[in-house]
Amino acid sequence: MDILHGILLVLHMLGWAIVLGASVVNLRPPRIAKGVTHGAITALVTGLLMVGTLEMGDADVNHVKIGIKLLVAAVVTAMAVYGARREDKVTTGYVGALAGLTALNIAIAVLW
DSSP states (O other), rough: HHHHHHHHHHHEEEHHHHHHHHHHHHHTTTTOOHHHHHHHHHHHHHHHHHHHHHHHTTOOOOHHHHHHHHHHOOOOOHHHHHHHHHHHGOHHHHHHHHHHHHHHHHHHHHOO
């Protein structure tokens, strides 16, 4: 189970790295690259799977932290999907908020 959790963790971090990197790169001109949507969905799904593997094992899970991270991840994923579909509505502030929420989610994971 440890190997599976490690693989999921690597995929989770790669998903967030794709979201953050592509968002920062596409601040000017403001747009949502397809990789942002794929990275957000990857991070969301692998995060849920990681919690599932921890719950099946003996690990102690902080449900408040997981709930907040899930909420932020769902908002980032919704913003990425909406921005990819409605490119005319995407502004620099929108892409900046997407990058900021991604950085917030990473900070919660590391600092809490």
